[in-house]
Amino acid sequence: MTQGHPIVPVPVRLALVVVVGMVVVIVLFRLVCAVVVAFRDRPSDECDRLPDGWAVPLEAPLPVQEARVETAAELIQRIRAVDWFQFEQLVAVVYGRLGYAVARRGGARPDGGIDLVVESNGEAVAVQCKHWKTWNVGVKAVRELLGALTDAGIGKGALVMLGGYTGEAKRLADKHGIQIVNESGLTRMLEEIQAARDPEVLAILSDERKICPRCEAPMLLRTAAKGPTAGRRFWGCSTYPRCRFTMRAE
Ligand SMILES: [Zn+2]
Numbered sequence: 001m002t003q004g005h006p007i008v009p010v011p012v013r014l015a016l017v018v019v020v021g022m023v024v025v026i027v028l029f030r031l032v033c034a035v036v037v038a039f040r041d042r043p044s045d046e047c048d049r050l051p052d053g054w055a056v057p058l059e060a061p062l063p064v065q066e067a068r069v070e071t072a073a074e075l076i077q078r079i080r081a082v083d084w085f086q087f088e089q090l091v092a093v094v095y096g097r098l099g100y101a102v103a104r105r106g107g108a109r110p111d112g113g114i115d116l117v118v119e120s121n122g123e124a125v126a127v128q129c130k131h132w133k134t135w136n137v138g139v140k141a142v143r144e145l146l147g148a149l150t151d152a153g154i155g156k157g158a159l160v161m162l163g164g165y166t167g168e169a170k171r172l173a174d175k176h177g178i179q180i181v182n183e184s185g186l187t188r189m190l191e192e193i194q195a196a197r198d199p200e201v202l203a204i205l206s207d208e209r210k211i212c213p214r215c216e217a218p219m220l221l222r223t224a225a226k227g228p229t230a231g232r233r234f235w236g237c238s239t240y241p242r243c244r245f246t247m248r249a250e
Helices: 008-040 072-081 082-098 140-153 167-175 181-192 197-204
Strands: 099-104 118-122 123-130 156-161 176-182 219-223 233-239 244-250
Touching: 072 197, 082 099, 082 118, 082 123, 082 181, 082 197, 118 140, 123 140, 140 156, 140 167, 140 176, 167 176, 176 181
Parallel strands: 123 156, 156 176
Antiparallel strands: 099 118, 118 123, 219 233, 233 244
16 A cells, blocks of 8 residues: 555444444434424414305305406416315316216325216216426326226226326326326317306316315414424414324415
């Protein structure tokens, strides 16, 4: 050895690796704990009453509000702003207007990944709604729908989405006859049913309720009372402590 490196004996090096490894494990563990504690924060009592209009049962028709939109493109903008629950309702209305008999299967308790079963001329199509705006629908989502189709004994499927999809997802979908309805496909359907003038569509788009994806109760904007996120606003299920679902307020 002519280099300037000091020769470190093998056992010392091993010990160093073990120590560094342990430090990494401890740091990761502390991080996970911090996240868990943040999600367990007890909400304050500040919002224990539902805001006006939020107590409407989910099945009840919503009051129509002045929410005129002129074009399908404007409609899409509004659709991108609604929550998962309203998106699923909207897709159900669209298929209904196109002449399908629509049965809801999904929501907070998805029936094997199927949100809606739509039927026309004796042929059923299992529909899954993907209200993702920021990431692509991948091959995993198609595989899940394929599994759900087999389970339910339904031959045809459709994925209705607002975002994009991967090439692999498209190839698998094509191979198994799963229709991908992306934003432009949805726009065409909206135009066909003249959705921009449809009171039911407009009522859904005016519905600002945020629904718990775990139990379908309304969610409330709350403030964390203690813990590392104290003072921060978050969405919490209105049935707390029965359902402890929370999500970040944007
Ligand atoms: Zn809930």
